[in-house]
Amino acid sequence: MYLYNTLTGKKEEFAPLRDNTVRAYVCGMTVQDSPHVGHMRVFTVFDALFRFFKALGWEVRAVQNFTDIDDKIITRAREEGIDWRFLADRYEMEYREVARRMNFLPLMHPRATQHIQEIVEMIEAIIERGYAYESGGNVWFSVRKFAEDYGYGKLARMSLDEMLAGARVEPDPTKRDPLDFALWKAHKEGEPYWYSPWGKGRPGWHIECSAMSSKHLGLPLDIHGGGRDLIFPHHEDEIAQTEAATGQTFARFWMHVGLLTFRGEKMSKSLKNYFVAREILEDYSPDTLRHLLLSAHYRSDLEFYPEKLDEHARAVARLRDAIAGVEEDGEEDEGLKEEIYGALKDDFNTPEAFGLIFSALDNPTPAKLRTVKGVMEMLGFRLSEEEEDDTLQRLVKLREEARREKNYDLADRIRDILKMVGVELMDVPGGTKVRKVR
């Protein structure tokens, strides 16, 4: 298995370091708003990748955090006039519901606020080892000191000068150096706080991931991943904190998923050009969304537009129909399987894998179809149509009667209307086939 490692800028052979178990940490959401389709891309990629690891015979121990304390959560809760914990819970629950529908493997989902003790201990360790200082109730990380001993900017490939050049420095008089970042933020009136050796306050951004990953997985992690926009400063700072606290290597492989774009631009909260995952799943199947999100290589940016859901719904429906009648038991096509696995082993090239899968549909044999089905299920597709729907059945019956009476006007109208909601009717010998596309 080869994976591209952001840290080295190369594809490298990957295998878990110990116990045949892949230890992976994926940066999850700050639960400040509804998960959107850009978030889903990262989690879908890792879900499919972890499933592939299992297919290769490895165990997977994966953690995906919820950051549930943060400036934006506080601000947002204040705007809505609700408790910040209520806001965080609301979006965590929304994520969990979306994850369930997406058929994501169950992962450990620790929350930042349940790890204040670990966070405080880690900060103490960093201070003890001389890489952080307390000032006015804040604790700052000494970037220059750390840079001298360990190097800073390894992941982002940036020099300290480069960081300063474009930096819009947050003017905080308690900082010794503009590059320093907060490990602990002193309490401000009206904000949530916890008690610490430095007084009341709350954790900075970055430290929660260092603390939770070390605690739940142990060092070094085999894989640490997330969206590409997290490389700097978030992941760079996670490395700095963890190495400063422990002196150990933090993670062996860094994986970064490309961004979802809309009309060529990054899908983001600030540009308000995002699509909410829950709303998409009201109209389209999880398989459709999964196929769309895996249709480009995970490191590339992927262009999203709503009509694309229809395109992928058609592709998935065709594939599902093609393998529908295959008998479960029997030989697989080992050659085909090896080809597909070969593509996936090469830095998880899912688009190439789909290319092979759809090509196999041209000259199908039962063995090939079983292989295709097996691979799709391995990647997390359910491949089943949703449960039967009473109203739909009645409409189909009504239309069949109309056709018997040669009332084609009514029959066609029913067919047209159902098509508008993603249900296609096909008159085949012996009845009408119903096919849900979406």
Next chain:
RNA sequence: GGUGGCGUAGCCAAGCGGUCUAAGGCGGCGGUUUGCAAAACCGCUAUUCCGGGGUUCGAAUCCCCGCGCCACCUCCA
């Protein structure tokens, strides 16, 4: 301004030195089929990979110069 990356058919998207007169999906066109359709199946849909030079026996793939786009350097998956 600095640092990465990208530019492949109508759209999306693989390929990254020879098997490429370039995979796959969606769309389109023609045919078989059908009450008409749809689906399915068959055939067609880039002699060419942003433009211009170069390296090489050979380049979409490597190098140089343009042009265009994006991301990161600020919160972001």
